[in-house]
Amino acid sequence: MSRPPLPPFNAQTSAEKIRLAEDGWNGRNPQKVAQAYTEDCFWRNRAEFVQGREEIEQLLTRKWTRELDYRLIKELWAFTENRIAVRFAYEFHDDSGQWFRAYGNENWEFDDDGLMRRRLASINEHPISAEERKFHWPLGRRPDDHPGLSELGL
Template identity: 80%
Template sequence: MTNHVLPPFDEKTAIKKIRLAEDAWNSRDPGKVILAYTENCSWRNRAEFVVGRNEIAQLLKRKWTRELEYRLIKGLWAFTDNRIAVRFAYEFHDDSGQWFRAYGNENWEFDDDGLMRQRIASINEHPINPKERKFLWPLGRRPDDHPGLKELDL
């Protein structure tokens, strides 16, 4: 995620910021993802509370060690001057081959340089049958022509 999308946000820039975040997360590269956050960014991710890029990177490494073939779609829910509310869904399987779909919401707050200084996430997941999967692009960035959350009725 690059910092060239700066607050205050309008709908277009909020959507761009969200897509940049989605692309970074779909890379599954913690070193790339953490560059979007301030050095002392605070996160609430499920029941984990972490602060700073190092702790965020460690959380992401653990996440992508157990959430295999991870694919994510994010979408705009709302925005204000320096805050964006995001809804998302992602699919992954565990080491036994069981597929899951997770749904959630994130609240993001940015500093003046466009770095996220706070992320609050609420996430729920449930097992799915492989035939129920909807995120079928090759690993990496979601293709531009792949449907988003709204089009997938998520």
């Protein structure tokens, strides 16, 4: 299975790969998102370590059960031949209605078919008020005209 754009990456293909990942995560479908990773993909997500699509699906299912009205923006930080560094922010609320904004960085490594074989994520979050929210599009894909992280001052 091939998942373009394929390495080696340049600025344009890195940005395209990032937007495709953002779109997938904003769709909040664990089974569909997991298809972007190799069968044995290794993840470090906060303090959790998972390996393989099945464990990725389980982690994402837990995540999106807790993190309600999830909206994410990703942005290119750097790239090399088969690696991309990404910074991101997302907003969500919990089941009590408390809003949060999470910030983080991801290091991605891809195989020759464009599937991610390693994802290392460092993430922190803090509570925000509903008035502090910056991500206001309808659930799903971020509209093309919505500001990115840099434009939002994040």
